[in-house]
Amino acid sequence: MNEFNFNTELAVNNAKRISNKIIINGKLSSSKSKESFKVLNPSNGQVIGEAPRCKIEDVNEVVSSSLNAFYKWKKIPARERGKIVAKAVMSLEKRKKEIETLLALDTGNAIRTQAIPETAASIELTQMFAGLAGELKGENYPANTPDVLHYTTKDPIGVVGAIIPWNAPLFLMVAKVAPAIVAGNTVVLKTAEQAPFCALLLAEILQEELPVGVLNVISGYGEEAGELLVKHSDVRKITFTGSYEVGKIIMSNAASKLCPVTLELGGKNPNIILQDADLTLAIPGVIDGMRYTRQGQACTAGSRVYIHEQIYDEVVEGVVNKLGALKMGNALDPESDIGAIISEEQLNRTLHYMDIASQSSTMKILHGGHRPNEGKLKNGYFYEPTFMEGIPFNSPVCTEEIFGPVACAFSFNNFEDVIQKANDTHFGLSATLWTQDLSHAFQFVDEIEAGFVQVNQCVAPRANVSYGGLKMSGLGKEYAFDSMMNHFTQSKTVLINRGKAKI
Numbered sequence: 001m002n003e004f005n006f007n008t009e010l011a012v013n014n015a016k017r018i019s020n021k022i023i024i025n026g027k028l029s030s031s032k033s034k035e036s037f038k039v040l041n042p043s044n045g046q047v048i049g050e051a052p053r054c055k056i057e058d059v060n061e062v063v064s065s066s067l068n069a070f071y072k073w074k075k076i077p078a079r080e081r082g083k084i085v086a087k088a089v090m091s092l093e094k095r096k097k098e099i100e101t102l103l104a105l106d107t108g109n110a111i112r113t114q115a116i117p118e119t120a121a122s123i124e125l126t127q128m129f130a131g132l133a134g135e136l137k138g139e140n141y142p143a144n145t146p147d148v149l150h151y152t153t154k155d156p157i158g159v160v161g162a163i164i165p166w167n168a169p170l171f172l173m174v175a176k177v178a179p180a181i182v183a184g185n186t187v188v189l190k191t192a193e194q195a196p197f198c199a200l201l202l203a204e205i206l207q208e209e210l211p212v213g214v215l216n217v218i219s220g221y222g223e224e225a226g227e228l229l230v231k232h233s234d235v236r237k238i239t240f241t242g243s244y245e246v247g248k249i250i251m252s253n254a255a256s257k258l259c260p261v262t263l264e265l266g267g268k269n270p271n272i273i274l275q276d277a278d279l280t281l282a283i284p285g286v287i288d289g290m291r292y293t294r295q296g297q298a299c300t301a302g303s304r305v306y307i308h309e310q311i312y313d314e315v316v317e318g319v320v321n322k323l324g325a326l327k328m329g330n331a332l333d334p335e336s337d338i339g340a341i342i343s344e345e346q347l348n349r350t351l352h353y354m355d356i357a358s359q360s361s362t363m364k365i366l367h368g369g370h371r372p373n374e375g376k377l378k379n380g381y382f383y384e385p386t387f388m389e390g391i392p393f394n395s396p397v398c399t400e401e402i403f404g405p406v407a408c409a410f411s412f413n414n415f416e417d418v419i420q421k422a423n424d425t426h427f428g429l430s431a432t433l434w435t436q437d438l439s440h441a442f443q444f445v446d447e448i449e450a451g452f453v454q455v456n457q458c459v460a461p462r463a464n465v466s467y468g469g470l471k472m473s474g475l476g477k478e479y480a481f482d483s484m485m486n487h488f489t490q491s492k493t494v495l496i497n498r499g500k501a502k503i
Contacts, residue, residue, distance in 0.1 A: 003334050004330070004332060004333045004334065007101045007104070007111060007332040007333075007334075008101075008105070008332050010097065010098060010101045010102075011101035011102045011104065011105035011106075011332060012048060012105065014098055014101075014102045014197070014201055015039070015048040015049045015102060015105060015106070015197050016048075016049060018049070018197055018200050018201060018204065019039075019048075019049030019050050019051070019197075020036055020049070020050045020051065020052060021052070021200065022052055022054065022058065022062070022200075022216075022217055022218050022219060023200065023203050023204060023207065023215070023216055023217040024058075024061060024062055024065055024216055025065050025212050025213055025216075026207045026210070026211075026212035026213065027207070028200075028204060030052070031052035031054050031058045031218070031219075032055075032057040032058050032061065033052055033053055033054050033055045033057065033058055033220075035052070035053040035055070036050040036051060036052050036053055037050065037051060037053055037193060037221075038050055039051055039106070039194075039195075039196060039197060040343070041105055041108070041380075042107065042108025042331070042339070042340035042341060042342050042343065042380060042381045043105075043108055043330045043331045043332070043339065043340045043380045044330070044379050044380050045344075045379045045380060045381070046379075048105060048106075048197070049197065051191075051193065051196040051197075051219040051220075052218070052219050052220065053219075053220050053221065053224070053225075054218040054219060054220035054224070054225040055220070055224060055225070055228075056228055058218055058220075058225070059188075059218065059225060059228040059229055059232060060232075062188045062216035062217075062218055063159055063188055063229070063232050063234050063235060064234075065212075065213040065216055066159045066186040066187065066188050066213055066214075066216050067158070067159050067186070067234050068213055069186045069211060069212060069213025069214050070156070070158055070159060070185065070186040070213075072211065073156075073181070073184060073185075073186055073211060073213075073214050074155075074156045074184040074185075076184075078133045078134060078136045078182070078183075078184065079133050079134045081133055081181070081182055081184060082129075082130045082131065082132070082133025082134065082182055083130075083133075084209050084210065084211075085126065085129070085130035085133075085178065085181065085182055085209070085210075086127065086130040086131070087209045088126070088205070088206045088208065088209035088210060089123060089126050089127045089130060091205050091206070091208045091209060092122075092123050092126065092202065092205055092206070093123060095205055096119050096120075096123065098201065099119045099122075099170065099198065099201060099202055099205075100115045100116050100119045101115070101332065102197055102198045102201050103115040103118060103119060103169070103170055103198040104331040104332050104339070105197075105198075105331065105332060106169070106195040106196070106197045106198040107166060107167070107169065107194075107195045107198065107331070107339075107342060108295070108331045108339045108340035108341065108342055108380070108381065109294055109295075109297075109331055109339050110293060110329075110331050110333075110336040110337060110338055110339040111331060111332055111333070111334060111336070112334050112335075112336065112337075113293040113294075113336075113337055113338075114293060114294050114331075114339065115331070118168055118170055118171050119170060121171050121462055121463065122170040122171045122173070122174045122202070124462075124463045125171065125174050125175060125178060125462075125463040125479065126174045126178045128178075128463045128464055129178040129179045129182045129484060130178070130182060132182070132481050132484065133182050135481065135485075136154050136182075136183060136184075136484070136485070136489065137154060138151055138152040138153040138154050138491065138492075139151065139152050147497060147498050147499070148495055148496065148497050148498070149494075149495070149496040149498065150493075150494070150495055151493075151494050152491050152492065152493050152494065153491060153492045153494065154183075154485065154489040154490075154491060155184070155489060155490055155491070155492060156183050156184030156185045156488070156489060156490075157185055157236050157237045157260075157488060157489065157490050158185060158186075158234070158235075158236035158237065159185070159186055159187075159188060159234055159235050159236060159237075160176070160180045160185045160186070160187045160188070160235070160236075160237045160238075160239060160488065161187075161188050161190070161229040161230060161232070161235040161237070161238045161239070162176040162177060162180070162187050162188070162189045162190070162238075162239050162240075163189075163190045163222070163226050163229070163230075163238070163239070163240045163241070163242065163250070164176065164189065164190070164191065164192055164199065164241055164242075165192050165241050165242045166192035166193075166194040166195040166342050167294065167297040167298060167299075167342070167403075168294075168298070169191070169192055169195050169198055169199045170198055170199065170202055172241050172264075173189065173199045173202065173203075174202075175478050175479055175483075176189075176239045176241075176478075177189060177203075177206075177215060179483055179484035179487070179488050180237075180239070180484075180488045181210070181214055181215065182484065183484050183485075183488040183489050184489075185237070185488055186213060186214050186215070186216075187214070187215050187216070188216050188217075188218065188229060188235070189203060189215065189216070189217045189218070190217075190218055190219070190220065190222075190225055190226050190229055191217060191218070191219045193219065193220065193221055193222075194342050194343050194346075195342065196219045199217070200217055200219070203215055203217045222242075222246060226250075227249075227253060230250050230253045230254055230259075231253050231254075231256075231257075233257060235259065236259060236260075237259065237260055237261075237262075237487070237488065238250060238254050238259055238260070238261045238262070239261070239262040239487065240261070240262070240263055240264070241263075241264040241265075241299075242264075242265065243265065243266055243401075244265045244266045244401075244426075244427075244472050244473075247263045247265045247474065250263070251263065251475075260487070261475065262474075262475060262476040262478070262483075262487045263474040263475045263476065264299065264467075264468060264469065264473075264474045264476075264478060265299070265427075265429075265469065265472065265473050265474040266299055266401040266403075266427060266429070266472075266473060267299045267300060267301070267401060267427045267428075267429030267430055267469065267473050268303060268304060268398075268399060268400065268401050268425050268427045269289075269300060269301060269302045269303060269304065269427070269429055269430045269431055269432070269450070270302065270304045270305075270306060270421075270422035270431050270432070270448075271285070271286060271289045271290070271302030271304065271305045271306070271431075271432045271434075271458065272306045272418055272419075272422060272431075272432065272433045272434065272444070273286075273305070273306065273307045273308060273311065273315055273434045274308050274415070274433070274434060274435040274437065274440060275308040275310040275311055276435055276436045276437055277308075277311070277434035277435055277436065277456075278434070278436060278456070279311065279314065279315065279318065281434065281456055281457070282315065282434035282456075283315060283318035283319055283322065284322060285432070285434060285456075285457065285458045286302070286305055286315070286319045286407075286458075287319065287322050287323065287326075288458055288459070289301070289302035289432055289458030290302050290303060290305075290385075290405075290407045291460070292323065292326065292338065292385040292405055293326070293337055293338050294339075295338060295339060295340065295341050295342075295383070295385075295404065295405045296385075296402065296403065296404045296405035296406060296407070297341065297342065297346070297403055297404065298460070299401075299429055299430075299469075299473075300429060300430040300452065300460060300461070301403075301407075302407070302430070302432055302458055303401075303402065303406065303407045303408065304398060304407070304408060304410070304422070305319075305387075305407055305408065305409045305410065306410050306411075306412050306418050306421065306422065307409060307410070307411060307412070308411075308412060308413065309411045309412065309413045310413075312409075312411045316366060316387075316389070316409060319366075319367075319387060319409075320366050320367045320387060323367045323368065323385050323387060324367065326338055326385060328372075328377065328382055328384065328385075329376070329377065330376065330380070338385060338405075340380045340381045340382050341381040341382065341383055341404060341405075342381065343381060344381055346381070346403065346404065347371070347381040347383060347404075349402065349403065349404060350383050350402060350404030350405070350406060351371070351383075353396065353397050353400075353402045353404070353406060354369065354386070354406065356395065356396055356397055357388060357391055357395070357397045357406075360390065360391055360392060360395065362390035362391075362392075363388060363389075363390045363391055364388065364389050364390045365386065365387075365388050366387045366388060366389060366409065367384070367385065367386065367387045368383075368384035368385050368386030368387060368405070369384060369386050369388070370383075370384050371383050371384070372384075383404065383405055384405070385405045386405055386406045386407070387407055387409060388406070388407070388408050388409065389408065389409045389410070391408045393410070393421065393424075399425065401427070415440060415443070419443075419444065419447050419448060422448060423447075423448065423449045425471075426471060426472040427469070427471060427472055427473045428449045428450045428451060428469050428470030428471035428472070428473045429450060429451060429452060429469035429470075429473035429474070430450050430451070430452040430453070430454070430469070431444075431448045431449075431450035431452075431453050431454075432453075432454045432455070432457075432458040433448075433454075433455050433456075434455075434456055435455070435456070441455045449470055449471060450469070450470060450473075451467070451468050451469040451470045451473065451474075451477075452467055452468070452469070461478075461479055462479070463479060463480075464479070464480050464481070465479055465480060466478075466479065466480040466482055466483070467479045467480070
């Protein structure tokens with residue numbers, strides 16, 4: 001059996017095994033809801049299983065389970081919680097081939113370029129938070145009055161509702177679950193309806209070490225299961241990654257109970273290349289920065305590429321040549337560089353924006369711009385990595401998040417002007433500059449309106465890199481120690497007057 005067939009068989013078998021299941025009280029179980037929805041393989045459009053369409057009965061049950069578990073879990077010393085999670089990481093390591101293959105099947109993300117690195121990054125992030133358990137501590141303060149001890153605590157909040165998207169479901173899952181449970185909270189995870197199985201498998205493996213109820217998992221639609229979870233009175237913290245539009249709804253729904261919210265939302269990110277840039281870094285940086293090997297399905301995708309007019313033609317030619325060398329194919333094929341868009345709906349979103357682009361008389365497609373309609377790819381949700389020029393700055397293609405493999409190139413000749421154009425967006429997630437001029441680099445850092453800023457690289461966020469956006473791109477930071485302390489603990493201020501000594 002070749003590797004492609006092995007990957008496929010392993011992934012399909014796991015999908016069948018966990019189909020139509022949720023996790024409640026530490027076990028894969030059937031939901032109370034009798035409704036379900038089909039889960040499709042983006043690489044060929046075929047059904048790989050079904051997921052429960054959870055409703056109020058399921059939400060109430062998992063929240064109750066998590067609340068009951070919380071009262072016991074929070075009393076376990078933080079270091080011991082860290083050791084339990086560290087043991088769970090060992091289980092993830094042992095079964096990472098299962099995780100990688102199901103991730104590729106579930107999301108359409110190519111196994112070599114995306115699923116394997118995401119699985120490794122997810123394990124690393126979980127291990128990191130487990131090791132930081134002993135740093136969960138308050139502070140001592142000098143007393144304002146004699147004979148008074150003044151200190152603060154760092155305590156868990158309670159039941160956390162975590163809602164994740166489909167584009168990087170494992171990394172975004174552990175970015176919420178790991179710090180929350182290490183800090184002493186319990187979690188109800190709502191998976192993405194387009195890719196529920198990989199997160200469910202990872203959660204199932206974690207159950208081997210976690211006490212019952214510490215992590216429960218449901219599936220369903222955001223406007224049903226997700227909204228019910230956000231509004232539930234016993235859920236005291238919400239953490240969400242997804243669209244700006246849904247983020248606003250979640251924040252509004254949580255406000256009525258004064259529930260703290262962490263939001264990682266969208267972006268329309270600039271990638272700026274100055275005339276003195278090292279093009280051996282910048283040209284592949286456009287490919288990496290646009291996340292083309294994830295079909296452009298990344299909040300950090302650098303979809304607005306600003307290139308200085310002196311090097312514009314050279315950069316464009318280099319980017320087009322490198323795009324032409326990438327192989328698009330079945331996500332489970334180790335030879336594929338690029339996989340499939342997650343769903344027909346998301347593919348249609350890309351097609352919609354390409355239709356808008358085509359209405360511009362100045363638009364020119366430099367690479368891509370087509371959907372394969374024959375051969376092995378015709379039944380999957382594939383779209384060529386697309387690079388365009390000549391799109392007006394105010395076009396929706398340039399102002400709205402497409403979340404597909406489409407980037408626009410622009411020529412510029414003035415640094416101050418290009419920073420102004422880069423900031424001319426409601427979003428403020430990430431931004432990148434390529435230059436060998438230290439002064440320009442620091443000016444860029446000072447003036448760019450983004451929460452995740454890079455110079456001469458455009459890598460995806462990773463463990464121990466504090467990540468989050470400004471403006472309409474979200475609230476709060478993730479992936480680092482500060483996210484565990486700031487988002488998953490609450491503080492008490494304690495004043496103890498020792499009184500007069502008795503003789």
